[in-house]
Amino acid sequence: MITTDICIIGAGPVGLFAVFEAGLLKMRCHLVDYLPQVGGQLSEIYPQKPIYDIPGYPEVKAQELVDNLMEQIKPFQPTFTLGERVEHLNKQEDGSYILVTNENTQIHAKVIVIAGGLGVFEPRKPALEKLDYFEGKGVTYMVKNPDTFRDKKVVLAGGGDSALDWTIYLSNIAERVTLVHRNETFRGAPDSAAKVFDLANNGKIDLILSANLKELGGNGQLSSITLEGKNKEEIVIDTDYLIPLFGLSPKLGPIADWGLSIDKNAIEVDTRDYSTGVERIYAIGDINTYPGKLKLILCGFHEAAIMMHSAFKYVYPDQKLSFKYTTVNGVNAF
Numbered sequence: 001m002i003t004t005d006i007c008i009i010g011a012g013p014v015g016l017f018a019v020f021e022a023g024l025l026k027m028r029c030h031l032v033d034y035l036p037q038v039g040g041q042l043s044e045i046y047p048q049k050p051i052y053d054i055p056g057y058p059e060v061k062a063q064e065l066v067d068n069l070m071e072q073i074k075p076f077q078p079t080f081t082l083g084e085r086v087e088h089l090n091k092q093e094d095g096s097y098i099l100v101t102n103e104n105t106q107i108h109a110k111v112i113v114i115a116g117g118l119g120v121f122e123p124r125k126p127a128l129e130k131l132d133y134f135e136g137k138g139v140t141y142m143v144k145n146p147d148t149f150r151d152k153k154v155v156l157a158g159g160g161d162s163a164l165d166w167t168i169y170l171s172n173i174a175e176r177v178t179l180v181h182r183n184e185t186f187r188g189a190p191d192s193a194a195k196v197f198d199l200a201n202n203g204k205i206d207l208i209l210s211a212n213l214k215e216l217g218g219n220g221q222l223s224s225i226t227l228e229g230k231n232k233e234e235i236v237i238d239t240d241y242l243i244p245l246f247g248l249s250p251k252l253g254p255i256a257d258w259g260l261s262i263d264k265n266a267i268e269v270d271t272r273d274y275s276t277g278v279e280r281i282y283a284i285g286d287i288n289t290y291p292g293k294l295k296l297i298l299c300g301f302h303e304a305a306i307m308m309h310s311a312f313k314y315v316y317p318d319q320k321l322s323f324k325y326t327t328v329n330g331v332n333a334f
């Protein structure tokens, strides 16, 4: 059981900055995110795009902002559970909560902050018979730990940045990497595509274009994949793993069943402190809604500051909160 003052669901920019605001008030945070890395939409969708409306930064690349946020919150030693989705919320007699993830990690917290953005990014899955059966038995949609694929045969499928980047990365680790794509050209970054073509031309990977996944084979564990090629011919590949990378689509997911007031896939909050109707549960960032809401990073940062001041009373019920500027108090590391 992980024990913390505040559990933040979502390690996007708003969840990360909330750690800083909590830390200033001496409240510890644990963050959970379904993605294998922090940064939310910024790291997953547009890491190299410049953002122009973060106060004090005329221009900052999305990933650079995430890296800076991680640096800023270091003094407050946040802890993370990545690659897991929060599924259940169990209220305790003293008002605190135990959160449970899809992998049965349990987190005990006095306050819950939902900073879940657009929701859980669910992988788009190929329409294949027996796909469910082979999930976790060779079929995976995320590379959580690249070492899992060391000296294994791996087939990746897709034509975007993730498929290209992981093909390049795993080509140095796996016994054999095959990239399957239904077109002749890639949607991902041109320099990554060029690198993949180079690897294929040098015999370092197998590249199969204009082909589609057709059938999975194996007895209890994936051992082969049948493709349908350009001329409807069948191509059978022996493999240990299939990683389909066809993009992610956001879903509100289990949060929708927690008795919160939901309007058009967003959680309604009280703008005085971004609390939901349920005691000790707050919602900040893209996931909340209120009159005049703007889905902007800077608005989420503001919400995080206000919300943490409100949550103080649950973490330190016997103390009076006194507001201090960082210029006066500094950043007192844990």
Ligand SMILES: Cc1cc2nc3c(=O)[nH]c(=O)nc-3n(C[C@H](O)[C@H](O)[C@H](O)COP(=O)(O)OP(=O)(O)OC[C@H]3O[C@@H](n4cnc5c(N)ncnc54)[C@H](O)[C@@H]3O)c2cc1C
Residues within 6 Å of the ligand: 009, 010, 011, 012, 013, 014, 015, 032, 033, 034, 035, 039, 040, 041, 042, 045, 046, 050, 051, 052, 053, 084, 085, 086, 087, 115, 116, 117, 118, 119, 120, 121, 253, 254, 255, 284, 285, 286, 287, 295, 296, 297, 298, 300
């Ligand atoms: C292409 C693009 C360009 C943009 N440009 C700008 C810009 O220039 N300026 C600007 O201010 N904004 C911009 N935005 C919007 C900005 O990215 C969002 O406002 C911001 O990401 C919201 O941050 P967040 O932390 O609330 O949510 P997110 O970044 O969405 O992060 C939420 C995280 O919560 C996780 N999560 C959700 N539910 C669960 C669960 N049950 N269990 C575990 N994890 C969960 C998700 O996996 C996700 O990582 C842009 C967005 C896009 C797509």
